[in-house]
Amino acid sequence: MATHHVMQTTFMDGAKMLADATRLVILAIAISFGAESQAASLNVVGGQLLGASDVIVDGSLYDVEFLGGTCIALFNGCDDVSDFMFQYQAAAISASQALLDQVFLDGASGNFDSLPQLSLGCSDSSVxxxxxPxxxxxxxxxxxxxxxxxNLASLTPGNDTILMKDNVVTLDLATSTNFTYAVWSRPVPEPSTALLMGFGLTGLSWAGRRRNRS
Incomplete structure (x- = not known):
């Protein structure tokens, strides 16, 4: 009888821990999903647009910097397709569209759509x-x-376009007045989300071991 009571208590404890761990995992996923649904955060210094974080491209979050220089200097030697964050034309077009939809906008931080010269690497007021890459x-x-x-200097929506363009790997865009590179990266997960996921998965694993022993 006592053994049965101990087994029942152990089972109930394990079930409770499993439920708690599951809730932690669900909470972490919800936090992560909520982060992806937020608008991009613009990196603006002195009125100039340097890039943005949490840009959503095909459902995933990316950070982007606008930098002048050569492809060789900015993209790990620029000698293999693996040097680029987006390795297919369709993915690169999606990234470019994300810039138009989420970054090059007129708002409280600045008129980054109608005034293209506010973007780092561009001093031309027309485009x-x-x-x-x-x-x-x-x-x-x-x-x-x-x-x-x-990105054209225009107050008319829809005038900005996405083109396919070839570029020489040694060409230094730092000397250009109207060309710059978008250097993309994946953001590091927020510590709170990573910790919650870790605790939740650890709890699930521990609860599973307890249940197997019983």
Whole structure:
């Protein structure tokens, strides 16, 4: 009888821990999902747009910096497609569209749609081209394929476009007045989300071991 009571208590304790751990995992997922549903956070210093964080591209979060320089200097030598965050044309186009939809906007932080010269790397008041590399021209590995956001100085919605553009890997965009690179990266998960996920998964594992022993 006592043994039966101990087994029943152990089972109930294990079930409670399993339920608690499951709630932690669900909470962590909810926090993560909530972060992905937020608007991009613009990185603005002195009125100039340097980039953005938490840009949603095809359902995932990315950070982006606008930088001048050569492809070789900015993209780990620029000699292999793995040097690029987006390695297919369709993915690079999605990233460019995300810039138009979430970053190059007029708002309280600045008029980054109608005033393209406010983006880092662009001083031309008429247009700013922001290049996202995704591959190499088959006939010439010294030429990269890019998705080009053409951010025009216009108050008319829809005038900005996305073009496909080739670029020489050694060309230094730091000397250009209307071209810059978009350097993308994956953000580090927030500590709170990572901790919750870790605690939840650990709890699930421990509860499973307790149940197996009983």
């Amino acid at each position: 700013c081209h922001v290049l996202t 995704h591959g190499f021209t088959v006939s010439n590995p010294g030429i990269i394929d890019t998705s080009d956001v053409r």
